[in-house]
Amino acid sequence: MGHTFDEDFSIRDPQDRGIRLLEEERRRIARDLHDGPIQVLINLSMRLQIVQRMMLTDSKLADEELQRIQQRLTGSINEIRQLIYDLQPVAIDEIGLIAAVTSLFNRITQDTGLTCHLTIDEALKEKPLALSPARTIGTYRLIQEALSNIRKHAQAESVTIALSTRDSSLKLTIHDDGIGFDPATRLSGHFGLATMIERAEYMGGSGEIHSTAGQGTRLIFFVPLDNHVA
Numbered sequence: 001m002g003h004t005f006d007e008d009f010s011i012r013d014p015q016d017r018g019i020r021l022l023e024e025e026r027r028r029i030a031r032d033l034h035d036g037p038i039q040v041l042i043n044l045s046m047r048l049q050i051v052q053r054m055m056l057t058d059s060k061l062a063d064e065e066l067q068r069i070q071q072r073l074t075g076s077i078n079e080i081r082q083l084i085y086d087l088q089p090v091a092i093d094e095i096g097l098i099a100a101v102t103s104l105f106n107r108i109t110q111d112t113g114l115t116c117h118l119t120i121d122e123a124l125k126e127k128p129l130a131l132s133p134a135r136t137i138g139t140y141r142l143i144q145e146a147l148s149n150i151r152k153h154a155q156a157e158s159v160t161i162a163l164s165t166r167d168s169s170l171k172l173t174i175h176d177d178g179i180g181f182d183p184a185t186r187l188s189g190h191f192g193l194a195t196m197i198e199r200a201e202y203m204g205g206s207g208e209i210h211s212t213a214g215q216g217t218r219l220i221f222f223v224p225l226d227n228h229v230a
């Protein structure tokens with residue numbers, strides 16, 4: 001896929017940024033579907049053709065293979081369900097960011113064994129988070145991508161997400177104890193980190209990446225709190 005987004009990250013036009021964020025998200029969905037479920041279905045379709053022939057020669061073997069195909073199909077259905085769930089995560093505006101993150105944590109711990117901690121500043125616990133629905137979803141997307149990176153790359157044992165306030169912004173820190181990396185190295189065709197920074201800036205905030213090979217990764221984001229909760 002030819003176009004790279006990072007060349008024009010300096011563009012400040014908010015409408016342009018919004019559109020690019022959407023396009024980037026679509027690109028990811030297309031890639032996730034292509035790399036995951038589609039590959040599995042192609043594979044299963046070929047295996048079914050083989051089973052068809054096998055049935056004439058060795059029906060017992062064919063039966064066993066059919067059971068394996070059935071299992072893989074179930075796995076693939078779950079994977080697609082997961083992709084759909086991630087597209088429209090639980091009604092965040094109803095249950096709130098913290099409950100949504102807790103539910104994401106539970107799922108990740110169940111799937112991967114990664115230990116997840118959430119620490120929330122006392123001041124934030126006193127009243128509902130003053131984040132508009134758009135910023136609430138945007139912040140959730142930051143957490144989602146950070147956790148997806150941790151699962152894919154970090155080889156971490158634990159992750160801690162901390163929420164606090166600073167200068168009328170929400171401060172979000174995501175810290176893992178994994179292998180770390182050199183943030184100065186930009187990999188072409190990898191947009192997750194750049195999109196996270198862009199998303200934070202689009203919400204009127206900012207983002208920082210701190211990581212050293214062998215010493216884990218810490219992402220820090222600031223998202224302006226809203227005076228009026230919509």
Ligand SMILES: Nc1ncnc2c1ncn2[C@@H]1O[C@H](COP(=O)(O)OP(=O)(O)OP(=O)(O)O)[C@@H](O)[C@H]1O
Nearest residue numbers: 149150153154178180181189190191192193194217
């Ligand atoms: N928490 C982390 N621990 C270790 N390495 C990381 C972590 N997060 C990112 N990286 C490294 O930084 C690279 C860039 O991350 P980025 O999210 O931009 O792209 P990606 O995850 O490889 O692909 P994409 O996000 O586009 O699916 C990763 O390929 C990985 O090498």
Ligand SMILES: [Mg+2]
Nearest residue numbers: 148149192193
């Ligand atoms: Mg990524």
